[in-house]
Amino acid sequence: MQNLLFDFLAKYVSLTEEEKNALVSLNIFHSVKKGTILLEEGQRSKEGYFVLKGCIRTYYLIDGEERTTDFYTEMDVLTPTCVINKTPSEYYVSCVEDCILTISNSDMEAEVNSKFPKFETVCRILSEELLAKERIDFDEFKISSPEKRYLSLLQKRPDLIQRVPQHQLASYLGIKPQSLSRLRARILEKK
Template sequence: MKELLMYFNRFQALPKEAEIAITEICSTLSIKKNENLQSIGHTCRTIYFVKKGIARIYYYKDGIDITESFSTENTIIARVESLFTGTPSRKAIQIVEDAVIVAINAHKLFQLYDTFPSIERLFRKIFERAYVETVNRIESIQFHSAEERYLALLQDTPNIVQRVPLKCIASYLGITQVSLSRIRANIK
């Protein structure tokens, strides 16, 4: 749980009692490449921390697999629209390479908010950051070319091309694999 607590400390330090309370509601999972952590139609009740590996959120549109986001080591991943509304998600979380995941029971976490306001504050900051990242992603799609989005992805996650199938990267960028190949050829 050391990595998880270090991640939390990037947002704010927690009192020792709060750290202990959070670790008691966590479990560690080892998930193989290409397995779904959560399937489409699942109601999200867990917040995940990627300790090792890569996960992606994806959905199907007109029968085509579309990648919404990637989460690499030391990041949180969850289907928050499902988590906060209690409704099944139209999206899934898939493991892209063998991973070690820390699962945080959301129901128990939310119960800790009353006992530890610092935990509630911490997760407010985490969810605020995720919201800003979502807005930035939407604006990137609206205002930047596919090549600019690709270069930004490489800057944010330099080794992603070696770790994630190109079809997932292309769908994340909103382009075809052929277009991605052209962009990559022009950049080299």
């Protein structure tokens, strides 16, 4: 399982055995059960997540209703907004499935960054890439109708549609579950 992390990092920088050992000794690998809530609204967490296996989601609780905004699956990184801004969290993070995650602490990361400048470079490049990806996703969301968004999701992340409940997918697409159901029926009709 550790190798998944090292393979991922290898895309950005080559690590020595010493550096790998330093990472392993931090004891960041965790198994987490489906349904576990990793972060709650109002908490001041410093934890960041890297998904080795499984799926986690972020959601807001608005008028007692869950509004899912994102899913993170294998090889995805999630550093919650509250960790970066050092503010209480506005949303929840929970496990859609049983997961294997690395859970790291931002203090710990700062320490590693100063000890191994390589990691700072990895973090910078990764942040830039994630920002670029987020922008593209946002742009595409803005210029698409809900139906186009769903069809594009079918192309890009077909696994999500299988492994995630429809009502969570719906708010991810910016619509109500009923509308998603209708929209899917409409698409099937057309074929």
